[in-house]
Amino acid sequence: MKPTSLTKKLRLGGLLTVSALLLAGCAGSVGDTEGAADRGASVEPGASKEEYAEALADMEPVELTFQAASSATGGNGARDTAFAEAIEEWSDGKISVEVLFGYPIVAPSEVASALQDGRLDLGYEIPQYAPSEYPAIAELVNLQSSGGSGSAVSDFVNVAATAEVAWNTPEIQSNYEAMGVTPLVPVEAEFSHVAMCTDQADSADELNGAVISAGAPDLLQMIESIGASGTSLPYTELYEGLQRGVINCAVNGLKVGMATGVSEVAPHIVAPQDGSLGRSTAALLAGGQWDDLPLAAQQLIYDQLEVYINGQFEVSTRDYLAAMDDFSGGFHTVDDETEEALDATVEALREDVESSDALDGTKLIADYDAAQEKWTQIVEELGYEDNGNWSDFAENLDGESIDFSPLAERMMEEIYLEHRPAE
Incomplete structure (x- = not known):
């Protein structure tokens, strides 16, 4: 499964069978409730389509309603469609x-x-939009700007590391329990935020006094640390705000930038030298008819998360690479003075997490740092080469595609299989 380069063929929605490296039935599994013995037979990880068909032979057909992440043609639409079709x-x-x-x-x-x-x-779901209901997740969001090293590959690492920490943090699981829902992907980290600006605002002098839109408290804190004025516009209003000069820059993921077409009015990408301007997080949750499904049906849906995870890497990378051409002003990193201010704010955010009332902040930081180190090694082992920031990465890739299936499969083995619905 180990790729030797980044030239493997990209396979949107490609499903690989989950390897049965861990035992099913671990504590804390999705859908692990009393009376599980009445939910029908269990299907082993790595089961074939024929084995699933046999297990579900007596099941009454059911239609599930899935509210996806975006439009059918933008953002994660291809990923969500592939996930539904695989089920x-x-x-x-x-x-x-x-x-x-x-x-x-x-x-x-x-x-x-x-x-x-x-x-x-x-x-x-986007838990960071409701921090009072998801306080533990809000603390993990506050660590996102300290993850990675300013490279494209650091975003691959962060997706896996954040998922592992989310599954293994009891307070995050308790947030979902209190909301009465079942997490399938408890925290889905997006790729690094950047500033999309009307002008090349990459120095302390140019950023001082600029009006910059961002959608989370940690980002606003970073913006204010460089002498800019922070404000919050819904992402649907970013284009008009930039076009009319209401804001000078918008901090968000390039996936949002591509979906909203802001490159037409804000053609310059500005990013830190290291780290990121935070990252958005979301979650894939289950409810409604979920608890009434046979165990094998729950397991089947859960196993198709490999399609979902693979799709996230594919569509996010596609949009970030496309943005390197679409934003005509180019990719710029901030000057040393701005970098120092951002670094100080990142450290302050970590200190805030350390003193959190929502969870053991010291442990969360240690777990996050350990997961970053672990997945950096795994991503390197799988052959994904770190060629610098997204602009350098795109230039080095030179139009070749990337096969993310080994990374998605490894995440299922290392993270998700332990939490698979069980008897």
Whole structure:
């Protein structure tokens, strides 16, 4: 499974069978409830389609409603569609999934309530939009700017490291329990934020006094540390805000930048020399009919998370590479004075986490740092080469595609399999 270069063929939604390296039935499994013996037979990890078809032969067909992350043609649309299609295919049609794009049922910060009352069965939630309801997750979000080293590969590492920490932090799991939902992907870290600016604002003098939009408290703290004025505009209003000069820059992921077309009005990408301007996080949650599904059906859906994880890497990387051409002003890193101010703020955010009332902040930091080190080694072992920031990475890649299936499979083995629904 080990790629020798970054030239493997990209396979959107490609499903690899999960390796049965860990025993099913571990404590803390998704859907592990009393009375599990009445939920039908268990299916072993790595089961074939035929074995799943046999296990679900007597199941009444069911349709699940899945409110996805974005529009069908933008952002994570291809990933979410591939995930739904894999569930239907592997269940031999016993489980169909209606994918709803554009948040037609509830806003992304209210998905948990719709899962509780049955309006949704699967949903893409953004816990950081509701920090009072997800205080432990908010602390993990505050660590995101300290993850990685300013390179593209550090984003691959952070996705895996953050997922591992989220699964292994009891307070994060308790946040979801209190909301009455079941996490499938408890924290889905996006790639690094950057500033998308109308001008090449990469020096302390140019950034001082600039008006910069960002959507999270940690980002606003970073913006204010460099002498800029922070404000919050919904991502749907970023284009107009930049076009009209209401804001000079918008801090967000380049996936959002590509989806909203802001490169037309803010063609300059500005990023730190190291680390990042934070990262967005989301979650894939289950509710509604989830608890009523046979155990084998829950296991089948959970096993298809490999498609979901693989798709996240693919679509995010696609958009970040495309942005290197789409943003005509180019990719710029800030000067030393600005970098020092940002570094000081990152350290202050870590100190805030350390004194958190929501969880053991010292342990969270230690776990996060250890997971970063672990997954840096794994990503290197799998052959993903670190060629610098996204601009350097794109230039070195020179149009070649990347196979993320080994990394997605490794995440399933190392992180997700332990929490697989069990008897």
